[in-house]
Amino acid sequence: MLSIFEGAVVAVEFLTDEQASRYGAFYGAPARAELERFFFLDDADREKVQAKRRAHNRLGFAVQLTTVRFLGRFMPDPRQVLVEVAEYLAEQLGVADVSVLAEYGERDGTARSHAGEIQQDGGWRDFAEVRDELVVWLDARAWTTGEGPKALFEAAVGWLRERRVLLPGVSRFARLVASVREVANQWLWETPHGLLTPGQRAALDELLTVPTGARVSELDRLRRGPARSSPPRCRWCWRRLRRRWTPPLGRSPCRRWPRWRRCGRWWCRGASWPRRWRRWSSWRRRWTRMRTRRGGGCWCPGFPRCGCS
Known part of the structure; x- marks a missing residue:
């Protein structure tokens, strides 16, 4: 499944079928502590x-009132609630026969009107009311923490539950989380890419070109270590080290970024397989090549003594 969000095309199939089925639903009988x-x-x-007259309406209303607290959303069919939950509520209400719950919602609009009453009295808000606020929060968290889509998804669910917001559909919610995370990552690559001159971009692109008569590209040659220990090889390594530690940009464009964003291990993630780079955007390829030339270190002002890499 793909999603397009402000020009970014991202995959959102990061949730397994089990995780998607557990979203906003029961996955086993609640423990005694959860019931209480x-x-x-x-x-x-x-x-x-x-205030409800009939027993099945009282039990059905109680089911909706309590399940929204536990699940964060109203059940599509309250009559399908777990038996353990129905019996616990019936015991408190003095309803002797739990099977009367099957009669709840026989009249069109009863369950829906009860859900609207519970939402209004309980202060539950629709997702559309807080969507923009959630996007801002997700963007800041994705930028500062670098969490994966699953961790961001769980954090966003917790954010909604804390603010008594009804959970949206799982596919819609997953698309939003994945899109916001991808936009944050694309901004990471586009910002330093815009600081490069055309000549610097062409020089970085040439690192992947295999010269005539050679078997490897310049990038692969720079990544190789010395074959033997000797004074000529040491001088060669020293010249290569100086060349790799000469950044194309004079001043660091990311001195105020989170440390993990500047760390060389993250910047060069996947750099050990140059063939993968063809699937990356042009700005990410060039910036990663520039990082690789610098020796895999970070862009901290104190590199290489900053301790980031």
Whole structure:
């Protein structure tokens, strides 16, 4: 599955089928502690529930009232709630026969009207109301922490639950998380790429060109270590080291970036396989080549004594 977000094409298939099925749904019977925390009806809850006349409406209303606390969203069909949850709620309400829950929602609009009442009284907000705020928060977190899409997805779910926001659909939510993360990464490559002159970009592109009569490119030759220890090889390594530590840019463009963003190990991730670079964008290829020429270090002002790499 692909998503297009502000010009970025990203894959969002980072959730497994099991993780997607567990999103906003029950995955096993809740523990006793979870029942007491999320499904206990206090005096205010009982007052709302008792306002319903029939037993199946009272039990169904209680199911919706408590499951939204536990799942972060309303169930499509409250009658499909786990038996353990239904029995725990029926015991508190004095409903002897749990099977009456099957009659809940027989009249069109009952369950929907109850969900709207619970959302209004409980202060639950729709996802559309906080989407822009969530995008800003996700962008800042993706930039500063460098977390993967799964970690960002779980963090965003927690962010919504803390603010009593109803969870959106899993596919829609996954596309949003993956798109925001990809935009942050593309900005990372585009910013230093824009500081290069056309001549510097051409020089970096030539690193992947295999000269006539040679078997490897200039980049592969620079990545190789000395074959034997001798004074000529040491002088050759020293000249190569000086050349690799000469950055094309005079002043570091990322001195205020998070340290992990400047770290050489992250910048050159995947650089051991130059064939992969053809799948990267032009700005990422050139910037990674420039980093490789510098010896895999970081762009800290104190390199190589900064301790980042």
